[in-house]
Amino acid sequence: MIEIEKTTALTSVQDLGREGCLNYGVGRAGAMDSLALQLGNLLLGNAPGAAAIEIPLFPFRVRFLEDCAFAVSGNDGDVLLDDRLLPPWWVAQAKAGQTLTVKASRYCARAYLHLPGGIDVPEVLGSRSTQLRGEFGGFHGRGLHKGDRLAAAEPQRRVKTDLGIASPWLRFADLNAEVQPVRVLAAGEHFAYTAESRARFWQQDWRITPQSNRYGYRLEGEPLVALETMEMRSHGIVPGVIQVPHNGQPIIQMSDAQPSGGYPKFATVIEADLWLLGQIPPGRRIRFVECNFAQARDAWQTQQDYIQQVRKQIKQLNRA
Template sequence: MIEIEKTTALSSIQDLGRSGCLNYGVGRAGAMDPLALQLGNLLLANDPQAAAIEIPLFPFRVRFLRDCAFAVSGNDGDILLDDKRLPPWWVAQAKAGQSLTINASRHSARAYLHLPGGIDVPQVLGSRSTQLRGAFGGYQGRGLQKGDRLAAKEPDRVLPSDIGIASPWLRFADISAEVQTLRVLPAAEHLAYTAASREKFWQQTWKITPQSNRYGYRLEGEALVALETMEMRSHGIVPGVIQVPHNGQPIIQMSDAQPSGGYPKFATVIEADLWLLGQIPPGRRIRFVACNYDQAREAWETQQAYLQQVAQQLRQLRGTAYSVMS
Protein backbone atom coordinates (compact mmCIF):
# COMPACT_ATOMS: atom_id res chain seq x y z
CA MET A 1 0.00 0.00 0.00
CA ILE A 2 2.73 2.50 0.99
CA GLU A 3 6.51 2.38 0.98
CA ILE A 4 8.60 4.49 3.34
CA GLU A 5 10.96 6.72 1.36
CA LYS A 6 12.29 9.04 4.06
CA THR A 7 12.06 8.66 7.83
CA THR A 8 14.02 8.14 11.04
CA ALA A 9 13.95 5.20 13.42
CA LEU A 10 11.86 7.33 15.80
CA SER A 11 8.79 7.03 13.55
CA SER A 12 6.65 4.14 14.71
CA ILE A 13 3.21 2.57 14.50
CA GLN A 14 0.99 3.52 17.44
CA ASP A 15 -2.64 3.19 18.50
CA LEU A 16 -4.17 4.16 21.85
CA GLY A 17 -1.87 1.74 23.66
CA ARG A 18 -2.13 -1.37 25.81
CA SER A 19 -4.37 -1.62 28.82
CA GLY A 20 -4.41 -4.25 31.54
CA CYS A 21 -0.76 -5.25 31.16
CA LEU A 22 1.01 -3.10 33.77
CA ASN A 23 0.89 -5.91 36.34
CA TYR A 24 2.91 -8.04 33.90
CA GLY A 25 5.58 -5.37 33.60
CA VAL A 26 4.40 -4.20 30.17
CA GLY A 27 4.02 -0.46 29.68
CA ARG A 28 1.16 1.23 27.84
CA ALA A 29 3.00 2.65 24.79
CA GLY A 30 0.53 4.27 22.35
CA ALA A 31 0.30 7.67 20.70
CA MET A 32 1.95 10.62 22.41
CA ASP A 33 -1.00 12.70 21.18
CA PRO A 34 -4.04 10.44 21.64
CA LEU A 35 -6.40 13.27 20.68
CA ALA A 36 -4.79 13.69 17.24
CA LEU A 37 -4.81 9.91 16.75
CA GLN A 38 -8.55 9.68 17.44
CA LEU A 39 -9.41 12.71 15.30
CA GLY A 40 -7.41 11.35 12.38
CA ASN A 41 -9.24 8.05 12.68
CA LEU A 42 -12.56 9.89 12.74
CA LEU A 43 -11.60 11.63 9.49
CA LEU A 44 -11.34 8.23 7.79
CA ALA A 45 -14.28 6.65 9.65
CA ASN A 46 -11.82 4.28 11.34
CA ASP A 47 -12.18 2.72 14.75
CA PRO A 48 -10.79 5.26 17.27
CA GLN A 49 -8.23 2.62 18.34
CA ALA A 50 -6.93 2.07 14.79
CA ALA A 51 -3.15 2.26 14.38
CA ALA A 52 -1.41 5.09 12.55
CA ILE A 53 2.18 6.14 11.90
CA GLU A 54 3.49 8.54 14.53
CA ILE A 55 6.07 10.92 13.04
CA PRO A 56 8.29 12.97 15.39
CA LEU A 57 11.03 14.09 12.96
CA PHE A 58 10.66 15.61 9.50
CA PRO A 59 10.53 15.57 6.56
CA PHE A 60 8.73 12.22 6.34
CA ARG A 61 7.90 10.79 2.91
CA VAL A 62 5.98 7.76 1.63
CA ARG A 63 5.10 6.53 -1.85
CA PHE A 64 1.67 5.04 -2.52
CA LEU A 65 1.82 1.64 -4.23
CA ARG A 66 -1.91 1.71 -5.05
CA ASP A 67 -4.80 4.16 -4.96
CA CYS A 68 -5.68 4.94 -1.36
CA ALA A 69 -7.38 7.53 0.82
CA PHE A 70 -5.39 8.95 3.74
CA ALA A 71 -5.49 11.63 6.41
CA VAL A 72 -2.82 13.56 8.31
CA SER A 73 -3.46 14.82 11.84
CA GLY A 74 -1.50 16.58 14.57
CA ASN A 75 0.45 18.82 12.22
CA ASP A 76 0.08 22.27 10.66
CA GLY A 77 3.24 22.18 8.56
CA ASP A 78 3.40 21.80 4.78
CA ILE A 79 1.79 18.57 3.59
CA LEU A 80 2.49 17.82 -0.08
CA LEU A 81 0.93 15.17 -2.34
CA ASP A 82 3.53 15.31 -5.08
CA ASP A 83 3.64 19.11 -5.53
CA LYS A 84 0.08 19.83 -4.37
CA ARG A 85 -0.20 21.38 -0.91
CA LEU A 86 -2.95 19.91 1.28
CA PRO A 87 -4.71 21.48 4.26
CA PRO A 88 -3.97 20.09 7.72
CA TRP A 89 -6.48 17.76 9.39
CA TRP A 90 -7.76 16.68 5.98
CA VAL A 91 -8.84 13.59 4.01
CA ALA A 92 -7.33 13.23 0.54
CA GLN A 93 -7.08 10.57 -2.17
CA ALA A 94 -3.72 9.40 -3.48
CA LYS A 95 -3.07 7.61 -6.77
CA ALA A 96 -0.59 4.78 -7.18
CA GLY A 97 2.89 6.22 -7.66
CA GLN A 98 2.25 9.51 -5.88
CA SER A 99 4.47 10.61 -2.99
CA LEU A 100 3.28 12.23 0.22
CA THR A 101 5.71 14.48 2.09
CA ILE A 102 4.95 15.70 5.61
CA ASN A 103 7.12 18.59 6.75
CA ALA A 104 7.76 19.94 10.22
CA SER A 105 5.07 21.94 11.95
CA ARG A 106 5.75 25.45 13.14
CA HIS A 107 4.50 24.62 16.62
CA SER A 108 3.79 20.92 17.25
CA ALA A 109 6.16 18.02 17.76
CA ARG A 110 4.32 15.16 16.01
CA ALA A 111 2.16 14.22 13.06
CA TYR A 112 0.09 11.10 12.37
CA LEU A 113 -0.50 9.42 9.01
CA HIS A 114 -3.75 7.45 8.84
CA LEU A 115 -4.93 4.88 6.27
CA PRO A 116 -8.43 3.36 5.85
CA GLY A 117 -9.08 0.89 8.65
CA GLY A 118 -5.72 1.67 10.21
CA ILE A 119 -2.22 0.29 9.57
CA ASP A 120 -2.45 -3.49 9.14
CA VAL A 121 -0.02 -5.03 11.63
CA PRO A 122 -0.71 -7.84 14.12
CA GLN A 123 -2.14 -7.14 17.56
CA VAL A 124 0.19 -8.02 20.43
CA LEU A 125 -1.35 -8.04 23.91
CA GLY A 126 -4.42 -6.25 22.59
CA SER A 127 -2.62 -3.41 20.80
CA ARG A 128 -0.79 -2.66 17.56
CA SER A 129 1.47 -0.09 19.24
CA THR A 130 5.22 -0.41 18.92
CA GLN A 131 6.83 -1.19 22.27
CA LEU A 132 10.42 -0.11 21.62
CA ARG A 133 11.74 -1.19 25.02
CA GLY A 134 10.50 -4.76 24.54
CA ALA A 135 10.97 -4.79 20.73
CA PHE A 136 7.46 -6.05 19.98
CA GLY A 137 4.27 -4.78 18.42
CA GLY A 138 4.01 -2.33 15.54
CA TYR A 139 6.16 -3.24 12.55
CA GLN A 140 8.62 -5.95 13.65
CA GLY A 141 8.87 -4.33 17.08
CA ARG A 142 10.99 -1.43 15.84
CA GLY A 143 10.92 2.06 14.43
CA LEU A 144 10.28 2.46 10.73
CA GLN A 145 13.04 2.44 8.11
CA LYS A 146 13.40 3.44 4.49
CA GLY A 147 12.02 0.68 2.28
CA ASP A 148 9.47 -0.66 4.78
CA ARG A 149 6.11 -1.44 3.17
CA LEU A 150 2.87 -1.09 5.10
CA ALA A 151 -0.71 -1.93 4.20
CA ALA A 152 -4.08 -0.48 5.16
CA LYS A 153 -6.55 -2.84 6.84
CA GLU A 154 -9.32 -1.73 4.45
CA PRO A 155 -7.52 -0.56 1.29
CA ASP A 156 -10.59 -0.85 -0.96
CA ARG A 157 -12.89 1.24 1.21
CA VAL A 158 -14.14 4.23 -0.79
CA LEU A 159 -14.15 7.53 1.08
CA PRO A 160 -15.12 11.04 -0.01
CA SER A 161 -11.98 13.18 0.02
CA ASP A 162 -11.53 16.91 0.58
CA ILE A 163 -13.19 16.70 3.99
CA GLY A 164 -11.50 18.08 7.08
CA ILE A 165 -11.93 19.51 10.56
CA ALA A 166 -10.71 22.57 12.41
CA SER A 167 -7.64 22.02 14.54
CA PRO A 168 -8.50 20.93 18.10
CA TRP A 169 -5.75 23.28 19.27
CA LEU A 170 -8.16 26.14 18.67
CA ARG A 171 -10.50 24.63 21.23
CA PHE A 172 -8.24 23.18 23.89
CA ALA A 173 -5.00 25.18 23.80
CA ASP A 174 -2.97 27.74 21.91
CA ILE A 175 -0.28 25.38 20.64
CA SER A 176 1.78 28.34 19.41
CA ALA A 177 2.20 29.81 22.91
CA GLU A 178 5.83 30.05 24.00
CA VAL A 179 4.92 28.67 27.44
CA GLN A 180 2.28 25.96 27.65
CA THR A 181 0.20 25.47 30.79
CA LEU A 182 -0.56 21.96 31.99
CA ARG A 183 -3.05 20.98 34.68
CA VAL A 184 -1.80 18.60 37.33
CA LEU A 185 -3.01 16.79 40.42
CA PRO A 186 -0.72 16.72 43.48
CA ALA A 187 0.61 13.19 44.01
CA ALA A 188 1.58 11.00 46.97
CA GLU A 189 4.92 12.60 47.92
CA HIS A 190 3.90 16.19 47.17
CA LEU A 191 4.07 17.20 50.83
CA ALA A 192 7.48 15.54 51.27
CA TYR A 193 9.12 18.65 49.74
CA THR A 194 9.82 21.98 51.37
CA ALA A 195 7.15 24.64 51.28
CA ALA A 196 9.48 26.85 49.24
CA SER A 197 9.98 24.09 46.66
CA ARG A 198 6.27 23.40 46.41
CA GLU A 199 5.60 27.08 45.82
CA LYS A 200 8.41 27.32 43.25
CA PHE A 201 7.06 24.31 41.36
CA TRP A 202 3.93 26.30 40.50
CA GLN A 203 5.57 29.69 40.02
CA GLN A 204 8.47 28.91 37.70
CA THR A 205 8.53 27.75 34.10
CA TRP A 206 10.27 24.47 33.33
CA LYS A 207 12.31 23.78 30.21
CA ILE A 208 11.85 20.45 28.42
CA THR A 209 15.45 19.33 27.84
CA PRO A 210 16.84 17.71 24.66
CA GLN A 211 17.25 14.45 26.63
CA SER A 212 13.46 14.00 26.47
CA ASN A 213 11.78 11.22 24.47
CA ARG A 214 8.80 8.84 24.45
CA TYR A 215 9.99 7.38 27.76
CA GLY A 216 10.08 10.61 29.70
CA TYR A 217 10.30 14.40 29.48
CA ARG A 218 13.22 15.65 31.58
CA LEU A 219 12.68 19.13 32.96
CA GLU A 220 15.16 21.84 33.88
CA GLY A 221 14.51 24.54 36.47
CA GLU A 222 15.19 25.42 40.09
CA ALA A 223 15.62 22.05 41.79
CA LEU A 224 12.95 20.72 44.15
CA VAL A 225 14.25 20.05 47.66
CA ALA A 226 12.90 17.22 49.81
CA LEU A 227 12.38 17.63 53.55
CA GLU A 228 14.59 14.57 54.02
CA THR A 229 16.31 11.97 51.87
CA MET A 230 13.77 9.47 50.58
CA GLU A 231 14.56 5.86 49.73
CA MET A 232 11.50 4.21 48.23
CA ARG A 233 10.73 0.77 46.89
CA SER A 234 9.66 0.63 43.27
CA HIS A 235 5.94 1.20 42.87
CA GLY A 236 3.46 1.51 40.01
CA ILE A 237 3.56 4.56 37.75
CA VAL A 238 1.63 5.58 34.62
CA PRO A 239 2.14 8.18 31.86
CA GLY A 240 1.72 11.69 33.22
CA VAL A 241 3.28 11.02 36.62
CA ILE A 242 5.91 13.62 37.57
CA GLN A 243 8.73 11.97 39.50
CA VAL A 244 11.64 13.70 41.19
CA PRO A 245 15.08 12.02 41.19
CA HIS A 246 17.81 12.93 43.65
CA ASN A 247 18.98 15.95 41.63
CA GLY A 248 15.59 17.62 42.11
CA GLN A 249 14.92 18.00 38.37
CA PRO A 250 11.48 16.47 37.59
CA ILE A 251 10.80 13.81 34.96
CA ILE A 252 7.34 13.46 33.42
CA GLN A 253 6.64 9.85 32.49
CA MET A 254 5.46 9.61 28.89
CA SER A 255 3.83 6.94 26.68
CA ASP A 256 6.73 4.46 26.81
CA ALA A 257 7.20 4.84 30.56
CA GLN A 258 8.09 1.66 32.42
CA PRO A 259 5.29 0.43 34.70
CA SER A 260 7.19 0.91 37.96
CA GLY A 261 9.79 3.20 39.49
CA GLY A 262 11.24 4.24 42.83
CA TYR A 263 11.46 8.03 42.56
CA PRO A 264 8.99 10.12 44.61
CA LYS A 265 5.82 11.19 42.82
CA PHE A 266 5.32 14.96 43.10
CA ALA A 267 2.30 15.44 40.81
CA THR A 268 0.48 13.96 37.80
CA VAL A 269 -0.50 15.64 34.53
CA ILE A 270 -4.22 15.06 34.03
CA GLU A 271 -5.31 12.66 31.29
CA ALA A 272 -7.03 15.40 29.29
CA ASP A 273 -3.74 17.32 28.91
CA LEU A 274 -1.48 14.44 27.86
CA TRP A 275 -2.17 15.17 24.17
CA LEU A 276 -0.88 18.72 24.62
CA LEU A 277 2.20 17.56 26.52
CA GLY A 278 2.97 15.10 23.71
CA GLN A 279 2.94 17.93 21.16
CA ILE A 280 5.38 20.22 23.00
CA PRO A 281 8.86 19.86 21.48
CA PRO A 282 12.08 19.78 23.54
CA GLY A 283 13.47 23.23 24.19
CA ARG A 284 10.07 24.76 24.91
CA ARG A 285 8.90 25.79 28.36
CA ILE A 286 5.90 24.68 30.39
CA ARG A 287 4.25 25.69 33.63
CA PHE A 288 1.94 23.78 35.91
CA VAL A 289 -1.36 24.76 37.47
CA ALA A 290 -3.04 22.73 40.21
CA CYS A 291 -6.51 21.29 39.74
CA ASN A 292 -8.67 18.91 41.72
CA TYR A 293 -10.19 15.58 40.75
CA ASP A 294 -13.56 17.07 39.77
CA GLN A 295 -11.87 19.58 37.45
CA ALA A 296 -9.75 16.82 35.91
CA ARG A 297 -12.86 14.70 35.33
CA GLU A 298 -14.71 17.64 33.79
CA ALA A 299 -11.79 18.32 31.42
CA TRP A 300 -11.82 14.69 30.32
CA GLU A 301 -15.58 14.71 29.75
CA THR A 302 -15.32 17.94 27.74
CA GLN A 303 -12.72 16.33 25.49
CA GLN A 304 -14.83 13.21 24.99
CA ALA A 305 -17.87 15.33 24.16
CA TYR A 306 -15.77 17.18 21.55
CA LEU A 307 -14.79 13.89 19.93
CA GLN A 308 -18.45 12.88 19.76
CA GLN A 309 -19.33 16.25 18.22
CA VAL A 310 -16.64 15.90 15.55
CA ALA A 311 -17.78 12.35 14.78
CA GLN A 312 -21.34 13.56 14.23
CA GLN A 313 -20.23 16.45 12.01
CA LEU A 314 -18.07 14.16 9.89
CA ARG A 315 -20.92 11.67 9.46
CA GLN A 316 -23.05 14.52 8.13
CA LEU A 317 -20.29 15.75 5.81
CA ARG A 318 -19.64 12.26 4.44
CA GLY A 319 -23.36 11.76 3.86
CA THR A 320 -23.53 14.98 1.87
CA ALA A 321 -20.41 14.06 -0.11
CA TYR A 322 -21.78 10.62 -0.98
CA SER A 323 -25.03 12.23 -2.16
CA VAL A 324 -23.09 14.56 -4.46
CA MET A 325 -20.92 11.70 -5.75
CA SER A 326 -23.93 9.54 -6.51
Protein backbone atom coordinates in the same frame (compact mmCIF):
# COMPACT_ATOMS: atom_id res chain seq x y z
CA MET B 1 0.26 -0.17 0.40
CA ILE B 2 2.86 2.52 1.08
CA GLU B 3 6.65 2.50 1.05
CA ILE B 4 8.70 4.64 3.40
CA GLU B 5 11.10 6.89 1.49
CA LYS B 6 12.35 9.27 4.21
CA THR B 7 12.06 8.88 7.97
CA THR B 8 13.96 8.20 11.19
CA ALA B 9 13.92 5.17 13.49
CA LEU B 10 11.79 7.19 15.95
CA THR B 11 8.79 6.94 13.59
CA SER B 12 6.57 4.07 14.67
CA VAL B 13 3.14 2.47 14.42
CA GLN B 14 0.94 3.44 17.39
CA ASP B 15 -2.68 3.12 18.47
CA LEU B 16 -4.22 4.07 21.84
CA GLY B 17 -1.90 1.67 23.66
CA ARG B 18 -2.11 -1.48 25.75
CA GLU B 19 -4.54 -1.66 28.61
CA GLY B 20 -4.48 -4.17 31.46
CA CYS B 21 -0.86 -5.26 31.07
CA LEU B 22 0.93 -3.17 33.70
CA ASN B 23 0.71 -5.98 36.25
CA TYR B 24 2.73 -8.14 33.84
CA GLY B 25 5.45 -5.50 33.59
CA VAL B 26 4.34 -4.32 30.14
CA GLY B 27 4.01 -0.58 29.62
CA ARG B 28 1.16 1.08 27.76
CA ALA B 29 2.98 2.56 24.74
CA GLY B 30 0.50 4.17 22.31
CA ALA B 31 0.25 7.56 20.64
CA MET B 32 1.85 10.52 22.39
CA ASP B 33 -1.06 12.61 21.12
CA SER B 34 -4.11 10.42 21.59
CA LEU B 35 -6.45 13.27 20.64
CA ALA B 36 -4.89 13.67 17.19
CA LEU B 37 -4.91 9.90 16.70
CA GLN B 38 -8.63 9.64 17.42
CA LEU B 39 -9.62 12.65 15.32
CA GLY B 40 -7.53 11.54 12.34
CA ASN B 41 -9.15 8.13 12.47
CA LEU B 42 -12.63 9.68 12.58
CA LEU B 43 -11.81 11.64 9.42
CA LEU B 44 -11.37 8.34 7.58
CA GLY B 45 -14.26 6.56 9.26
CA ASN B 46 -11.88 4.31 11.20
CA ALA B 47 -12.35 3.11 14.76
CA PRO B 48 -11.00 5.91 17.01
CA GLY B 49 -8.14 3.71 18.23
CA ALA B 50 -7.02 2.32 14.85
CA ALA B 51 -3.26 2.17 14.40
CA ALA B 52 -1.53 5.03 12.58
CA ILE B 53 2.05 6.07 11.86
CA GLU B 54 3.39 8.49 14.49
CA ILE B 55 5.89 10.92 12.95
CA PRO B 56 8.10 12.82 15.43
CA LEU B 57 10.79 14.16 13.07
CA PHE B 58 10.48 15.81 9.68
CA PRO B 59 10.40 15.80 6.72
CA PHE B 60 8.67 12.44 6.41
CA ARG B 61 7.94 10.97 2.98
CA VAL B 62 6.12 7.91 1.69
CA ARG B 63 5.21 6.64 -1.78
CA PHE B 64 1.82 5.08 -2.48
CA LEU B 65 2.18 1.76 -4.27
CA GLU B 66 -1.57 1.59 -4.97
CA ASP B 67 -4.53 3.95 -4.92
CA CYS B 68 -5.45 4.75 -1.33
CA ALA B 69 -7.25 7.39 0.74
CA PHE B 70 -5.38 8.86 3.70
CA ALA B 71 -5.51 11.57 6.34
CA VAL B 72 -2.82 13.48 8.23
CA SER B 73 -3.54 14.75 11.74
CA GLY B 74 -1.68 16.38 14.60
CA ASN B 75 0.48 18.74 12.55
CA ASP B 76 -0.23 22.16 11.07
CA GLY B 77 2.90 22.15 8.90
CA ASP B 78 2.91 21.71 5.12
CA VAL B 79 1.53 18.43 3.76
CA LEU B 80 2.27 17.81 0.07
CA LEU B 81 0.80 15.17 -2.25
CA ASP B 82 3.41 15.39 -4.98
CA ASP B 83 3.44 19.18 -5.43
CA ARG B 84 -0.15 19.80 -4.26
CA LEU B 85 -0.40 21.51 -0.89
CA LEU B 86 -3.13 19.94 1.27
CA PRO B 87 -4.97 21.64 4.13
CA PRO B 88 -4.19 20.40 7.64
CA TRP B 89 -6.52 17.83 9.22
CA TRP B 90 -7.67 16.72 5.76
CA VAL B 91 -8.72 13.55 3.91
CA ALA B 92 -7.30 13.07 0.40
CA GLN B 93 -7.00 10.38 -2.26
CA ALA B 94 -3.60 9.26 -3.50
CA LYS B 95 -2.93 7.47 -6.77
CA ALA B 96 -0.35 4.73 -7.16
CA GLY B 97 3.06 6.31 -7.59
CA GLN B 98 2.26 9.57 -5.82
CA THR B 99 4.44 10.80 -2.98
CA LEU B 100 3.25 12.25 0.31
CA THR B 101 5.58 14.59 2.20
CA VAL B 102 4.85 15.86 5.72
CA LYS B 103 6.95 18.82 6.81
CA ALA B 104 7.60 20.23 10.25
CA SER B 105 5.27 22.62 12.02
CA ARG B 106 6.58 25.56 14.00
CA TYR B 107 4.54 24.50 17.02
CA CYS B 108 3.63 20.79 16.88
CA ALA B 109 6.06 18.00 17.70
CA ARG B 110 4.21 15.14 15.99
CA ALA B 111 1.99 14.19 13.07
CA TYR B 112 -0.01 11.04 12.33
CA LEU B 113 -0.59 9.34 8.98
CA HIS B 114 -3.85 7.39 8.83
CA LEU B 115 -4.96 4.81 6.26
CA PRO B 116 -8.42 3.22 5.81
CA GLY B 117 -9.06 0.73 8.60
CA GLY B 118 -5.75 1.61 10.23
CA ILE B 119 -2.22 0.33 9.63
CA ASP B 120 -2.33 -3.44 9.10
CA VAL B 121 0.11 -4.90 11.62
CA PRO B 122 -0.46 -7.81 14.03
CA GLU B 123 -2.16 -7.21 17.36
CA VAL B 124 0.07 -8.07 20.34
CA LEU B 125 -1.42 -8.12 23.85
CA GLY B 126 -4.50 -6.30 22.64
CA SER B 127 -2.71 -3.48 20.81
CA ARG B 128 -0.89 -2.73 17.56
CA SER B 129 1.36 -0.15 19.22
CA THR B 130 5.13 -0.45 18.94
CA GLN B 131 6.85 -1.08 22.26
CA LEU B 132 10.31 0.17 21.30
CA ARG B 133 12.09 -0.89 24.49
CA GLY B 134 10.57 -4.38 24.45
CA GLU B 135 10.94 -4.69 20.65
CA PHE B 136 7.46 -6.04 20.02
CA GLY B 137 4.21 -4.84 18.48
CA GLY B 138 3.87 -2.41 15.60
CA PHE B 139 6.01 -3.13 12.55
CA HIS B 140 8.39 -5.94 13.60
CA GLY B 141 8.75 -4.35 17.03
CA ARG B 142 10.84 -1.43 15.81
CA GLY B 143 10.76 2.06 14.38
CA LEU B 144 10.28 2.46 10.65
CA HIS B 145 13.13 2.51 8.13
CA LYS B 146 13.48 3.62 4.55
CA GLY B 147 12.14 0.87 2.29
CA ASP B 148 9.61 -0.52 4.79
CA ARG B 149 6.23 -1.29 3.25
CA LEU B 150 2.98 -1.07 5.21
CA ALA B 151 -0.59 -1.80 4.17
CA ALA B 152 -3.97 -0.39 5.08
CA ALA B 153 -6.27 -2.79 6.93
CA GLU B 154 -9.13 -1.92 4.53
CA PRO B 155 -7.43 -0.58 1.38
CA GLN B 156 -10.51 -0.94 -0.85
CA ARG B 157 -12.97 0.74 1.51
CA ARG B 158 -14.54 3.79 -0.11
CA VAL B 159 -13.81 6.99 1.77
CA LYS B 160 -15.16 10.45 1.07
CA THR B 161 -12.18 12.70 0.36
CA ASP B 162 -11.48 16.43 0.22
CA LEU B 163 -13.01 17.04 3.62
CA GLY B 164 -11.54 17.94 6.98
CA ILE B 165 -11.99 19.63 10.32
CA ALA B 166 -10.74 22.84 11.88
CA SER B 167 -7.59 22.39 13.91
CA PRO B 168 -8.60 21.26 17.42
CA TRP B 169 -5.67 23.27 18.79
CA LEU B 170 -7.84 26.34 18.27
CA ARG B 171 -10.23 24.87 20.84
CA PHE B 172 -7.99 23.20 23.42
CA ALA B 173 -4.67 25.03 23.46
CA ASP B 174 -2.58 27.81 21.98
CA LEU B 175 0.46 25.88 20.80
CA ASN B 176 2.06 29.17 19.82
CA ALA B 177 2.22 30.24 23.49
CA GLU B 178 5.72 31.03 24.71
CA VAL B 179 5.01 29.09 27.93
CA GLN B 180 2.46 26.28 27.75
CA PRO B 181 0.22 25.75 30.79
CA VAL B 182 -0.25 22.09 31.79
CA ARG B 183 -2.80 21.06 34.41
CA VAL B 184 -1.71 18.66 37.15
CA LEU B 185 -2.90 17.04 40.37
CA ALA B 186 -0.72 16.79 43.49
CA ALA B 187 0.50 13.21 44.05
CA GLY B 188 1.64 10.95 46.90
CA GLU B 189 4.93 12.56 47.96
CA HIS B 190 3.94 16.16 47.18
CA PHE B 191 4.14 17.22 50.82
CA ALA B 192 7.48 15.47 51.36
CA TYR B 193 9.12 18.56 49.80
CA THR B 194 9.81 21.93 51.37
CA ALA B 195 7.14 24.62 51.26
CA GLU B 196 9.48 26.72 49.10
CA SER B 197 9.86 23.88 46.59
CA ARG B 198 6.13 23.27 46.45
CA ALA B 199 5.51 26.94 45.72
CA ARG B 200 8.33 27.04 43.16
CA PHE B 201 6.89 24.03 41.32
CA TRP B 202 3.82 26.10 40.41
CA GLN B 203 5.47 29.48 39.99
CA GLN B 204 8.47 28.83 37.78
CA ASP B 205 8.70 27.85 34.13
CA TRP B 206 10.18 24.43 33.37
CA ARG B 207 12.16 23.78 30.22
CA ILE B 208 11.75 20.43 28.42
CA THR B 209 15.32 19.29 27.81
CA PRO B 210 16.69 17.65 24.64
CA GLN B 211 17.09 14.41 26.62
CA SER B 212 13.30 13.99 26.51
CA ASN B 213 11.61 11.22 24.49
CA ARG B 214 8.65 8.83 24.45
CA TYR B 215 9.80 7.37 27.78
CA GLY B 216 9.90 10.59 29.71
CA TYR B 217 10.18 14.37 29.52
CA ARG B 218 13.11 15.60 31.59
CA LEU B 219 12.58 19.10 32.94
CA GLU B 220 15.06 21.82 33.83
CA GLY B 221 14.49 24.51 36.44
CA GLU B 222 15.41 25.40 39.98
CA PRO B 223 15.56 21.99 41.73
CA LEU B 224 12.91 20.72 44.12
CA VAL B 225 14.24 19.98 47.61
CA ALA B 226 12.88 17.16 49.80
CA LEU B 227 12.41 17.60 53.55
CA GLU B 228 14.61 14.56 54.05
CA THR B 229 16.32 11.92 51.95
CA MET B 230 13.78 9.41 50.63
CA GLU B 231 14.56 5.81 49.74
CA MET B 232 11.48 4.20 48.25
CA ARG B 233 10.71 0.74 46.96
CA SER B 234 9.67 0.50 43.32
CA HIS B 235 5.97 1.09 42.87
CA GLY B 236 3.52 1.31 40.00
CA ILE B 237 3.54 4.37 37.74
CA VAL B 238 1.60 5.41 34.66
CA PRO B 239 2.05 8.03 31.92
CA GLY B 240 1.60 11.51 33.31
CA VAL B 241 3.20 10.85 36.71
CA ILE B 242 5.81 13.50 37.60
CA GLN B 243 8.67 11.93 39.54
CA VAL B 244 11.57 13.70 41.19
CA PRO B 245 15.01 11.99 41.17
CA HIS B 246 17.80 12.93 43.58
CA ASN B 247 18.91 15.94 41.52
CA GLY B 248 15.52 17.60 42.08
CA GLN B 249 14.77 17.98 38.34
CA PRO B 250 11.33 16.46 37.59
CA ILE B 251 10.67 13.78 34.99
CA ILE B 252 7.21 13.41 33.43
CA GLN B 253 6.50 9.81 32.50
CA MET B 254 5.26 9.58 28.90
CA SER B 255 3.68 6.92 26.66
CA ASP B 256 6.59 4.45 26.82
CA ALA B 257 7.03 4.81 30.58
CA GLN B 258 8.07 1.65 32.40
CA PRO B 259 5.31 0.28 34.66
CA SER B 260 7.23 0.78 37.92
CA GLY B 261 9.79 3.11 39.46
CA GLY B 262 11.20 4.20 42.80
CA TYR B 263 11.41 7.98 42.57
CA PRO B 264 8.95 10.07 44.63
CA LYS B 265 5.73 11.08 42.87
CA PHE B 266 5.31 14.84 43.18
CA ALA B 267 2.31 15.38 40.87
CA THR B 268 0.42 13.90 37.90
CA VAL B 269 -0.55 15.50 34.60
CA ILE B 270 -4.29 15.17 34.07
CA GLU B 271 -5.45 12.77 31.34
CA ALA B 272 -6.96 15.59 29.27
CA ASP B 273 -3.57 17.33 28.93
CA LEU B 274 -1.35 14.36 28.05
CA TRP B 275 -1.96 14.94 24.32
CA LEU B 276 -0.75 18.52 24.78
CA LEU B 277 2.52 17.41 26.34
CA GLY B 278 3.02 15.06 23.40
CA GLN B 279 2.90 18.04 21.04
CA ILE B 280 5.34 20.29 22.92
CA PRO B 281 8.84 19.89 21.43
CA PRO B 282 12.03 19.78 23.53
CA GLY B 283 13.42 23.22 24.24
CA ARG B 284 10.01 24.75 24.90
CA ARG B 285 8.84 25.76 28.37
CA ILE B 286 5.81 24.71 30.39
CA ARG B 287 4.19 25.94 33.60
CA PHE B 288 2.16 23.70 35.87
CA VAL B 289 -1.36 24.71 36.86
CA GLU B 290 -2.88 23.05 39.93
CA CYS B 291 -6.36 21.60 39.58
CA ASN B 292 -8.55 19.24 41.57
CA PHE B 293 -10.08 15.90 40.66
CA ALA B 294 -13.46 17.39 39.68
CA GLN B 295 -11.77 19.86 37.31
CA ALA B 296 -9.65 17.08 35.81
CA ARG B 297 -12.75 14.95 35.25
CA ASP B 298 -14.62 17.88 33.66
CA ALA B 299 -11.68 18.58 31.32
CA TRP B 300 -11.65 14.94 30.22
CA GLN B 301 -15.42 14.98 29.63
CA THR B 302 -15.16 18.18 27.58
CA GLN B 303 -12.59 16.47 25.38
CA GLN B 304 -14.76 13.36 24.98
CA ASP B 305 -17.75 15.52 24.06
CA TYR B 306 -15.68 17.23 21.38
CA ILE B 307 -14.61 13.89 19.91
CA GLN B 308 -18.26 12.86 19.70
CA GLN B 309 -19.11 16.18 18.08
CA VAL B 310 -16.47 15.60 15.41
CA ARG B 311 -17.76 12.05 14.86
CA LYS B 312 -21.26 13.43 14.16
CA GLN B 313 -19.84 16.16 11.92
CA ILE B 314 -17.92 13.63 9.81
CA LYS B 315 -20.99 11.40 9.48
CA GLN B 316 -23.01 14.36 8.22
CA LEU B 317 -20.31 15.28 5.70
CA ASN B 318 -20.20 11.69 4.46
CA ARG B 319 -23.97 11.68 3.95
CA ALA B 320 -23.94 14.98 2.04
